[in-house]
Amino acid sequence: xxxxxxxxxxxxxxxxxxxxxxxxxxxxxxxxxxxxxxxxxxxxxxxxxxxxxxxxxxxxxxxxxxxxxxxxxxxxxxxxxxxxxxxxxxxxxxxxxxxxxxxxxxxxxxxxxxxxxxxxxxxxxxxxxxxxxxxxxxxxxxxxxxxxxxxxxxxxxxxxxxxxxxxxxxxxxxxxxxxxxxxxxxxxxxxxxxxxxxxxxx
Amino acid sequence: xxxxxxxxxxxxxxxxxxxxxxxxxxxxxxxxxxxxxxxxxxxxxxxxxxxxxxxxxxxxxxxxxxxxxx
Numbered sequence: 001x002x003x004x005x006x007x008x009x010x011x012x013x014x015x016x017x018x019x020x021x022x023x024x025x026x027x028x029x030x031x032x033x034x035x036x037x038x039x040x041x042x043x044x045x046x047x048x049x050x051x052x053x054x055x056x057x058x059x060x061x062x063x064x065x066x067x068x069x070x071x072x073x074x075x076x077x078x079x080x081x082x083x084x085x086x087x088x089x090x091x092x093x094x095x096x097x098x099x100x101x102x103x104x105x106x107x108x109x110x111x112x113x114x115x116x117x118x119x120x121x122x123x124x125x126x127x128x129x130x131x132x133x134x135x136x137x138x139x140x141x142x143x144x145x146x147x148x149x150x151x152x153x154x155x156x157x158x159x160x161x162x163x164x165x166x167x168x169x170x171x172x173x174x175x176x177x178x179x180x181x182x183x184x185x186x187x188x189x190x191x192x193x194x195x196x197x198x199x200x201x202x
Numbered sequence: 203x204x205x206x207x208x209x210x211x212x213x214x215x216x217x218x219x220x221x222x223x224x225x226x227x228x229x230x231x232x233x234x235x236x237x238x239x240x241x242x243x244x245x246x247x248x249x250x251x252x253x254x255x256x257x258x259x260x261x262x263x264x265x266x267x268x269x270x271x272x
Contacts, residue, residue, distance in 0.1 A: 100241035100242050101238075154234055
């Protein structure tokens with residue numbers, strides 16, 4: 001089942017907030033449309049980066065993510081929720097969360113349930129790693145706020161966890177607790193406590 | 203978020219005891235525990251129906267034991 005609600009994202013050029021829709025329960029058709037719109041932009045920018053010999057650590061780390069496949073393997077299962085933000089009939093960001101079977105690692109939250117953000121990405125035209133002048137901002141913020149809201153709704157008191165790609169670590173560091181490198185994934189793991197969640201969505 | 207529907211749940215004393223214990227241990231309401239359990243049960247049922255098996259692994263010995271789900 002899909003629900004939609006109004007949110008605001010930042011139009012970077014004018015620094016004005018514009019209305020967008022947060023979709024909880026993104027459909028396969030919507031994911032296909034998003035991939036069809038995102039992929040050419042990503043491929044073109046990756047080609048440009050290769051031609052300009054841009055170092056690997058400055059190229060988008062999630063360019064290989066296949067949202068169609070993620071949708072296909074998670075569709076219909078309550079434990080997974082795919083959310084998106086739509087504006088101007090285009091998907092501006094996508095997020096896949098797991099809502100059961102994942103527990104906190106922070107010592108003072110240990111073994112308490114949380115919402116785990118499996119994948120989160122903004123559209124390539126919104127990503128400063130991909131384009132010089134991103135179109136919309138706050139897409140990630142709205143999606144993480146939505147994960148926090150799901151956590152509250154499920155009785156997890158706002159607890160959220162995720163593994164960050166290296167390019168995004170600075171962003172998560174601001175609002176979440178750095179639990180350190182998870183050697184199993186070789187990625188830094190972050191958690192949002194109920195207190196941090198409360199501050200984040202305020 | 204989706205709208206919710208209300209139902210009455212009849213549990214035996216041991217079932218209620220287990221639910222209360224989980225609720226306290228996980229710092230969640232009893233409703234939240236039941237919703238979690240449903241999510242996990244649906245996931246496991248879906249994987250098993252595709253022919254996969256569910257195992258528990260001993261953290262130290264790495265010994266695996268299959269979980270039989272009825």
